[in-house]
Amino acid sequence: MTRISRLYERILAFGAGLMMFLVFAIIFVNSMRRYTTGRSLEWGEELPIYLMIYGVMFGIGLAYLNDRHIRFALVTDILPEAWTQKLFAATDIVTMVTGAALAWSGILFAMRRPHIDASGLIGSARALADSTGLAWLEWIGHVGTWQSAIAIGGVLLALAALIRFLTRLQEIRAGVQDQAA
Amino acid sequence: MSYAILLGGLLFGLPIAVSILAALLWFMATGEPPYNIRIVATEMFKGLNSFPLLAIPLFILAGELMNASGITHRIIAFAKILVGRFPAGLAHVNIWASVIFAGLSGSAVADTSAIGRVFIPEMEKNGYDRAFAAALTAASSVIGPIIPPSIPVIIYALIVSGVSVPVLFLAGVVPGLLLALFLSAYVALRVKVKETSAGSKQDGTSTRDALLGGVLPLLMPVFVVGSMLLGVVTPTEAASFAVAYALILGLFVYRKIKPSMLPRLFAHAMRDSAVILAIIAAVAAANWLLTYNRVPNMLTDWVIGNVDSKTMFLLAVIVLFLFVGLFFEGIAAMLVLVPILHPIAVSMGVDPVHFGILVIFNLMIGLITPPLGLCLFVAEGVANVGMSRIVRQIMPFFFVEVLVLLILTFVPATVTWLPHALGF
Amino acid sequence: QTIRFAHVDPADWQNSKKGAAAEIFKNIVEGETDLTVELFPAGALGNEDELVAQAQDGITQVVMVSGAMSKVCPAASVLDIPYTFPSAPVAWKVLDGDFGAALAEHCLEKTGLRTLAYGETGFRNFTNGVREIRTPADMKGLKFRVQPIPLYIEMVKGLGGEPTPIAWTELPNALTTGVVDGQENPVGVIYNNGLHKLQKYMTLDGHVYGADFLLISDEFFQSLSPAEQEVVQKAAIVAGNMGRSIQQFSTALGVNAVQAEGMQVYSPTAEELAQFRNAAQPAVKEWLAGELGDDAGWIDQLDKAVAAATE
Numbered sequence: 061m062t063r064i065s066r067l068y069e070r071i072l073a074f075g076a077g078l079m080m081f082l083v084f085a086i087i088f089v090n091s092m093r094r095y096t097t098g099r100s101l102e103w104g105e106e107l108p109i110y111l112m113i114y115g116v117m118f119g120i121g122l123a124y125l126n127d128r129h130i131r132f133a134l135v136t137d138i139l140p141e142a143w144t145q146k147l148f149a150a151t152d153i154v155t156m157v158t159g160a161a162l163a164w165s166g167i168l169f170a171m172r173r174p175h176i177d178a179s180g181l182i183g184s185a186r187a188l189a190d191s192t193g194l195a196w197l198e199w200i201g202h203v204g205t206w207q208s209a210i211a212i213g214g215v216l217l218a219l220a221a222l223i224r225f226l227t228r229l230q231e232i233r234a235g236v237q238d239q240a241a
Numbered sequence: 242m243s244y245a246i247l248l249g250g251l252l253f254g255l256p257i258a259v260s261i262l263a264a265l266l267w268f269m270a271t272g273e274p275p276y277n278i279r280i281v282a283t284e285m286f287k288g289l290n291s292f293p294l295l296a297i298p299l300f301i302l303a304g305e306l307m308n309a310s311g312i313t314h315r316i317i318a319f320a321k322i323l324v325g326r327f328p329a330g331l332a333h334v335n336i337w338a339s340v341i342f343a344g345l346s347g348s349a350v351a352d353t354s355a356i357g358r359v360f361i362p363e364m365e366k367n368g369y370d371r372a373f374a375a376a377l378t379a380a381s382s383v384i385g386p387i388i389p390p391s392i393p394v395i396i397y398a399l400i401v402s403g404v405s406v407p408v409l410f411l412a413g414v415v416p417g418l419l420l421a422l423f424l425s426a427y428v429a430l431r432v433k434v435k436e437t438s439a440g441s442k443q444d445g446t447s448t449r450d451a452l453l454g455g456v457l458p459l460l461m462p463v464f465v466v467g468s469m470l471l472g473v474v475t476p477t478e479a480a481s482f483a484v485a486y487a488l489i490l491g492l493f494v495y496r497k498i499k500p501s502m503l504p505r506l507f508a509h510a511m512r513d514s515a516v517i518l519a520i521i522a523a524v525a526a527a528n529w530l531l532t533y534n535r536v537p538n539m540l541t542d543w544v545i546g547n548v549d550s551k552t553m554f555l556l557a558v559i560v561l562f563l564f565v566g567l568f569f570e571g572i573a574a575m576l577v578l579v580p581i582l583h584p585i586a587v588s589m590g591v592d593p594v595h596f597g598i599l600v601i602f603n604l605m606i607g608l609i610t611p612p613l614g615l616c617l618f619v620a621e622g623v624a625n626v627g628m629s630r631i632v633r634q635i636m637p638f639f640f641v642e643v644l645v646l647l648i649l650t651f652v653p654a655t656v657t658w659l660p661h662a663l664g665f
Numbered sequence: 666q667t668i669r670f671a672h673v674d675p676a677d678w679q680n681s682k683k684g685a686a687a688e689i690f691k692n693i694v695e696g697e698t699d700l701t702v703e704l705f706p707a708g709a710l711g712n713e714d715e716l717v718a719q720a721q722d723g724i725t726q727v728v729m730v731s732g733a734m735s736k737v738c739p740a741a742s743v744l745d746i747p748y749t750f751p752s753a754p755v756a757w758k759v760l761d762g763d764f765g766a767a768l769a770e771h772c773l774e775k776t777g778l779r780t781l782a783y784g785e786t787g788f789r790n791f792t793n794g795v796r797e798i799r800t801p802a803d804m805k806g807l808k809f810r811v812q813p814i815p816l817y818i819e820m821v822k823g824l825g826g827e828p829t830p831i832a833w834t835e836l837p838n839a840l841t842t843g844v845v846d847g848q849e850n851p852v853g854v855i856y857n858n859g860l861h862k863l864q865k866y867m868t869l870d871g872h873v874y875g876a877d878f879l880l881i882s883d884e885f886f887q888s889l890s891p892a893e894q895e896v897v898q899k900a901a902i903v904a905g906n907m908g909r910s911i912q913q914f915s916t917a918l919g920v921n922a923v924q925a926e927g928m929q930v931y932s933p934t935a936e937e938l939a940q941f942r943n944a945a946q947p948a949v950k951e952w953l954a955g956e957l958g959d960d961a962g963w964i965d966q967l968d969k970a971v972a973a974a975t976e
């Protein structure tokens with residue numbers, strides 16, 4: 061289980077880190093360009109926002125795995141150790157269900173008029189599709205591509221919660237065995 | 242049922258963002274049309290779909306890079322030169338290091354963990370109570386988001402149109418310094434500790450090196466805020482420059498960051514941003530529902546009908562936010578309450594910049610009040626002496642901070658003087 | 666039943682066109698029917714694209730939007746063809762006549778949104794800080810900030826200027842630092858945002874006429890009784906005209922005010938306007954025809970309607 065957890069953590073970290081880098085690179089290069097050459101990229105504003113949204117979705121899962129989310133520690137501080145473990149396992153399940161429901165909500169959202177153009181991206185996306193001959197690249201310019209982020213975020217969160225739950229279950233069992241031995 | 246989910250979730254340790262989402266998803270999924278589960282994702286996306294919001298991950302990244310460049314030690318060395326010679330010198334150094342750190346980081350939590358890790362052990366070695374050291378670290382780190390750059394300020398300017406980030410940044414400078422002065426004054430009056438070792442010299446850095454080491458990081462806020470004030474760059478662009486500056490310092494000047502460390506630093510910056518941005522997205526969805534049902538309008542009408550003087554209103558706001566700060570994370574509270582209270586404040590003739598800083602200062606005090614005080618959690622994580630001991634030690638600092646808040650409230654010039662003096 | 670009426674302009678009715686329209690709509694409908702109208706001004710429920718989507722989903726019943734309409738009903742973008750309308754009264758005649766009705770019918774089928782009435786956001790004009798613009802020749806080499814919308818980029822290119830897409834929030838900075846030389850907006854927007862303090866020259870070329878669309882979810886409209894439908898329809902037409910009047914009022918006020926504060930304002934002659942039209946229209950029409958595909962016929966229809974209304 062720990063191995064799966066590590067692997068998943070690395071995938072999420074890669075996604076989050078890559079989005080963070082792209083956001084920084086685009087904004088930095090675009091503003092430098094603007095103040096040196098006076099021109100800015102047509103997609104220099106919209107694209108970083110969408111990349112950030114994807115980054116946040118990876119980050120939410122990663123933060124859950126790393127237990128970085130902001131929460132009350134009131135009840136969990138008072139309860140005895142054995143109880144907290146069970147309580148945390150329960151919160152994992154609730155989070156898993158919430159993630160799944162969010163994914164469902166996100167799918168409905170993404171499928172709602174996904175063909176609408178993202179006005180800052182569509183021109184460049186068409187040019188890219190034309191110049192490469194890859195028609196699907198035009199989807200970079202449609203909102204559906206970016207609206208899918210929420211659905212993916214729901215799935216990533218649900219998976220993170222599932223992995224945390226299974227890891228905890230293993231720990232609880234191991235703990236019981238320790239006491240028995 | 243939705244309220245039960247929300248309260249239960251919050252109470253039993255579910256992440257705040259997940260609690261809000263769970264309650265909303267339930268409400269939207271089970272509600273009659275036009276309610277529909279799709280609305281949650283729609284409104285979350287909308288809540289995140291904003292260019293100024295990009296400043297948050299970028300400033301967090303800059304802070305992450307600054308930390309990794311070993312800057313904490315340089316700041317502490319620098320602060321020691323300034324205030325290390327006084328009695329209870331380390332306590333003063335702790336406070337003023339937070340002031341300098343505040344110029345690099347927009348978040349109090351980052352400050353608590355960075356400074357606490359160095360100071361709590363060191364102060365204990367010098368005869369301070371460990372819980373006192375932790376409490377002081379948490380209390381002084383509140384300065385972080387008051388002095389620019391500041392994540393709460395960016396979010397505040399996003400919620401309220403017509404108040405600009407650079408002006409709010411400027412307005413926070415005097416209140417931040419005032420808070421540091423009052424904390425220092427309390428330490429000077431009440432703390433009698435004979436420091437055992439001469440902590441200020443033992444690390445062997447020369448005064449000259451320490452000064453130089455402190456100046457480079459200190460230039461960052463000057464340069465970031467300055468470029469924003471000159472109107473050269475937007476806050477988001479300034480944040481990207483801050484990242485570039487921190488990268489150059491870390492990679493080439495201090496050489497503490499190796500290229501191989503960058504992927505992890507970038508990932509952690511996005512992860513820690515996601516914690517804040519997830520709350521922003523969830524609250525955006527919740528706020529849409531509140532607006533749709535005209536809750537803000539009803540509250541506004543009620544307040545306007547029942548509170549008639551500016552002073553009454555401001556005092557009521559202080560009490561409300563101190564209370565809310567006990568249980569809520571500051572940014573979440575701001576996202577829910579500011580859209581309602583700001584128009585009322587304006588209609589009562591409160592300066593919007595003044596009001597903004599009051600709200601932020603107010604909520605940042607919530608960072609050190611139990612049961613939900615993030616800086617307390619982090620300080621306890623470092624000190625490991627038990628929450629109740631830290632809470633007992635933090636009480637006097639809490640009162641000092643409320644005193645400063647009252648001064649800021651009734652002497653608006655403390656907030657508005659600097660932006661006005663500079664022509665904003 | 667409750668009608669939720671949302672728009673993105675300020676609430677006050679004396680300066681805000683959509684604010685005024687919403688206010689009078691509410692008063693008429695609430696006065697003459699048992700319906701309740703709740704107003705959501707200032708983008709409280711979302712930006713224009715989101716409001717349109719909410720109306721399509723039946724979450725919000727009535728919305729008043731401008732640019733967002735052509736994203737869901739592309740044919741509506743023919744109204745944006747530069748230098749189409751010689752004056753506001755001509756635009757009103759066209760939109761309140763057969764053309765407007767046909768376009769509304771077409772968009773209803775396409776989107777499920779019924780256009781109850783047209784208002785206006787006003788004519789857009791160029792400003793810059795370099796020189797007075799009397800003809801397209803004066804625009805050569807000047808950098809103009811435009812919204813990142815292809816139609817505007819084609820138009821400025823056609824006129825000989827250099828289009829630079831910059832976000833609205835960054836425009837003041839860009840004008841101050843000289844990243845761009847000029848911009849284009851309705852007079853009211855220019856004045857209310859203080860852009861006239863950053864720019865010396867304005868040319869009242871009125872290149873694009875911005876129409877407002879007062880839309881209702883058709884599903885909701887059909888659920889109303891015939892009597893209620895009649896009142897809602899009437900109130901919407903009054904509201905559209907109210908919006909137009911307030912818009913005209915603030916434009917006239919703005920043109921005077923910017924001059925009083927030192928801006929040089931130039932009104933091109935009919936002949937000079939023809940030069941603008943000839944420079945900008947062909948490129949935009951060709952590009953738009955390609956975009957619209959099957960809907961390209963709307964371009965000619967509009968030209969005919971304008972010709973008829975001008976006679």
Ligand code: NA
Nearest residue numbers: 343346385390
């Ligand atoms: Na700060």
Ligand code: NA
Nearest residue numbers: 566607613614
């Ligand atoms: Na608190």
